[in-house]
Amino acid sequence: QKEVEQDPGPLSVPEGAIVSLNCTYSNSAFQYFMWYRQYSRKGPELLMYTYSSGNKEDGRFTAQVDKSSKYISLFIRDSQPSDSATYLCAMKLVWGTSYGKLTFGQGTILTVHP
Amino acid sequence: KAGVTQTPRYLIKTRGQQVTLSCSPISGHRSVSWYQQTPGQGLQFLFEYFSETQRNKGNFPGRFSGRQFSNSRSEMNVSTLELGDSALYLCASSRDSEKSTQYFGPGTRLTVL
Numbered sequence: 001q002k003e004v005e006q007d008p009g010p011l012s013v014p015e016g017a018i019v020s021l022n023c024t025y026s027n028s029a030f031q032y033f034m035w036y037r038q039y040s041r042k043g044p045e046l047l048m049y050t051y052s053s054g055n056k057e058d059g060r061f062t063a064q065v066d067k068s069s070k071y072i073s074l075f076i077r078d079s080q081p082s083d084s085a086t087y088l089c090a091m092k093l094v095w096g097t098s099y100g101k102l103t104f105g106q107g108t109i110l111t112v113h114p
Numbered sequence: 115k116a117g118v119t120q121t122p123r124y125l126i127k128t129r130g131q132q133v134t135l136s137c138s139p140i141s142g143h144r145s146v147s148w149y150q151q152t153p154g155q156g157l158q159f160l161f162e163y164f165s166e167t168q169r170n171k172g173n174f175p176g177r178f179s180g181r182q183f184s185n186s187r188s189e190m191n192v193s194t195l196e197l198g199d200s201a202l203y204l205c206a207s208s209r210d211s212e213k214s215t216q217y218f219g220p221g222t223r224l225t226v227l
Contacts, residue, residue, distance in 0.1 A: 088156075090157075100159070101147070
């Protein structure tokens with residue numbers, strides 16, 4: 001079993017829809033949670049970075065962390081065709097235990113059609 | 115501020131050869147991490163360097179190695195290439211990998227024939 005599970009999709013939605021992307025994890029030592037967006041032939045781009053359980057909002061993006069359920073989500077409101085990309089969740093262990101290592105989900109391919 | 119740069123962007127090699135990839139971090143960033151991305155395995159951590167020292171290493175064979183220079187630029191080397199080494203190799207930089215987020219470069223696409 002992978003440490004981080006993410007539904008690879010693909011996910012296809014109409015423009016303006018609310019998108020929900022999710023990851024589950026098995027290691028309770030993960031303390032830092034990130035969402036990256038990766039366009040084709042590009043490197044991952046950081047979207048959200050959270051530490052505590054709860055919600056964090058940035059524009060049309062909301063990241064949600066539930067440490068008790070080992071579950072994180074990314075919501076995209078008013079989705080746009082430019083949001084079409086692969087979305088990767090990533091997690092990091094507590095400070096000082098695993099330098100530099102992010103553990104990634106498999107990525108969800110999202111297509112927003114006009 | 116310039117982002118993370120990686121050279122070359124594309125590379126084609128044959129089995130048995132070796133290859134060196136280069137990464138220049140964001141100015142002021144001292145930590146560089148390397149990842150391998152494949153369709154089957156996704157993004158997997160290779161190793162991390164900070165102040166010219168390797169602090170962490172992933173589960174890859176010894177054919178994969180790296181180093182970091184005093185200006186924080188980093189190189190990774192893969193010797194005796196295998197077909198399965200075909201992948202997108204990404205480097206990410208951060209000020210301090212423990213406290214700050216990682217910013218990725220565009221990657222080097224390696225094809226092994």
